[in-house]
Amino acid sequence: MRRSVCILGCIVLALAGFAGCSGKNGGAADSSASSDSSLSSADQAIAKRKAEAKKTGKYPKVVMCFMNWAGAPKGIARINKTISAYTEEKLGLDVELEILDAASYSQGMTLMLSSGEQADIFNAISVGYTPSVNKGFCLDLEGDNLIQTYGKGILDTMGKTLTDACRIGGKLYGLPQSRDMAIGAFGIAIGKEYLDGIGYDYNSMYTADSSEIIYTGMDTITSIFAKLHAKYPDKYVFSPQEASLGQGLVYDGIGGDNYGVLLDPEHSLEVGDLWSSKMFRDYCALMYSWNQKGYISKDALTDDTASTLQVKAGSAMSYATATKPGIKQQESNLCGRPVIIFQTGPDFMKSSSPSSMPWCINSTTADPVAAMQFLNAAYTDPVLSNLLCWGEEGKEYRKTADGHITFYDGINAQNSGYYNNVNWELPNQFIAYVWEGDDLDIWERMAKFNNNAEVSKAMGFAFDNTNVANEYTALTNVYKEYAFQLMYGFTNPDTGIPVMVSKMKAAGLEKYIDAKKKALAAWAGTGK
Secondary structure (H helix, E strand, O other), rough: OOOOOOOOOOOOOOOOOOOOEEEEEEEOOOOOOHHOOOOHHHHHHHHHHHHHHHHHOOOEEEEEEEEEEEOOOOOOOHHHHHHHHHHHHHHHHHHEEEEEHHHHHHHHHHHHHHHHOOOOOEEEEOOHHHHHHOOOHHHHOOOHHHHHHHHHHHHHHHHHHHHHOEOOOOOOOOOEEEOOEEEEEEEEEEEEEHHOOOOOOOOOHHHHOOOEEEEOOOHHHHHHHHHHHOOOOEEEEEOOOOHHHHOOOOOEEEHHOOOOOOOOOOOOOOOOOOOOHHHHHHHHHHHHHHHHHHEEEEOOOOOOOOOOHHHHOOEEEEEEEEEEEOHHHHHHHOOOOEEEEEEEEOOOOOOOHHOOOEEEOOOOOOOHHHHHHHHHHHHHHHHHHHHHHHHOOOOOOOEEOOOOEEEOOOOOOOOOOOOOOOOOOOOOOHHHEEEOOOOOOOHHHHHHHHHHHOOOOOOOOOOOHHHHHHHHHHHHHHHHHHHHHHHOOOHHHHHHHHHHHHHHHOOOOHHHEEEEEEEEHHHOOOOO
């Protein structure tokens, strides 16, 4: 069974402006403009900020925090200045991008949010959306009609279905971005040069319907790995990562965590235990087999370098990734070398996908209106979206004759001052330019990909784990102690999984799963 999800506004290619930023407020405003009753509330807020800045010579600042694989790019100060020059004119405020590397983002962002350091807007990726809400980090975006008044463009762009999927306890604390909501399960990216080196004929494996992804089985991948290991014994064949579990296995971690999941999400709302399932055991057995054969680095448990950076550096040859339209170009860019993409599982959309990395406003922000208006612009203004996604034209990139963009002359992924390439994390890449190598219709294809994927029956379900927060913490501690050994293939699953499951049960796994079952039943209207 395949179900379509209504994703309103997610294939917007260009918007002339954005809500709350009319052209008549483009110039400086005097104090009387801020009280002009002919202006909307949004325009009045902009006019007031401009009037104050005219007096003080200083615009209020909004700090936007997110992660990049390698951390803040070297040109970040220049980009902040360029964005601020634009937002001073459009919104009457300055902007500072605070970009942390992926390995330190969770800890660093949590510290910023708990210490009172300015972090007006943040992405909850790896920090955890539900934990962020439970810790009081997230502002209710509908309080005092904040988003309805100052962020209507976001609601129009993302649509009700995806926006409502980010509700927790009925309240809206975060917002999805325009990206691939579905995943192509258990994709494997392998450096093209290494496949060429073993004489592997991947070109014959493409089909008329698929010119960028090769659909095959895991037996094919294992066979390729054996040949790569024999040819390149000085390199590690496969770089494991935590995300590979969720990107590789077709289950639904309802509520945004893996303590109680749907093991047959397309057909059933039955909540089961992932850790004691055959699905998890088979996954760990595969990783254990690869590790025993020497395909995985012995330092994998302590080396937190992103897999793409390991391939980029030439220490590893492959890694797992979720696939989607445009994945081949995206991963080649990240790796700094061409990669070939294989996919061994189906296309699938989890219920938590829209809320897996939502954009939130800090509950302690000094100016929620300014934060919301900037966020609204990030979703709706192509100029701002391009600055966030690609940096500056003429410095980072240039336009091509056919409508794409590519690196500016003399610039590449290694020396670019701003090469984020985490555009899927940013609010709305769909209104930004398309990079050379991707089809110009990539975003229409992405919408089709989302709509045609298998969809979890729990789409739209959100779990408030406040009443079992202690159990969540205890379970997470057990997970951190045991799961990586299993998922990276360092522990035999026949002996390791029973130990971890026993520890999780002692930590309250069954109580946590029961709480999910009750919440899901209430959401589904079964009354069970």
